[in-house]
Every structure is written in structure tokens, then in C-alpha cells.
Amino acid sequence: MEKQELKNSIIEFVNNDSETTLTLDSSDENLLVFATRENGDVGDEEVSSLDIADANSLEKRISEINNSGINVEFERSDDQDSIEYYIKISK
DSSP, X not given: OOHHXXXXXXXXXXXXXXXOOOEEEEEETTEEEXXXXXXXXXXXXBOOHHHHHHHHHHHHHHXXXXXXXXXXXXXXXXXXXXXXXXXXXXX
């Protein structure tokens, strides 16, 4: 599986995953960024433990579909009132 094909597979997987509230926020050649603020408190700038659990669960499910030999790194950023989830894809 080529890198672009894997990126497309991850995007499709997340878009069709009824268990997650994360949605594609941005992307470039080597990076996908998914974000959610479904359960956090925007006014208090607090991230919800439900959103953190959602991101961790999504990482596990995405890891299970990657058997391509392409390196996929996950990084979560609890940015005030939302979670941004970075997926770095490299050969």
C-alpha cells in the first residue's frame, strides 16, 4: 500500500467510524490532523476525558489497519478546549 493510499484509507475509516467524534481538520503530504471538541467545555477551555478516550481508541483502531510497512506516528495535543490528533505518515 502506498502512502497516499494509506492516507485515503485512514480518512475513509475515520469518516465512516460511528464510534468517534473526531473529524479531519487539515492534511498535507505527510500529515493528517483530526480534531474534536464534542465533549469539552469551550467556555472553561477544558478538554473532556471522553474526547481523550475517543482519540486513544481511534489510534488503536487505525493501528490495526496499517500493515503496509509505512511508518505511522500518532500525537495528541490537548489544545485548551479541543483535542487535535496528528497522524504523521512516512516511508
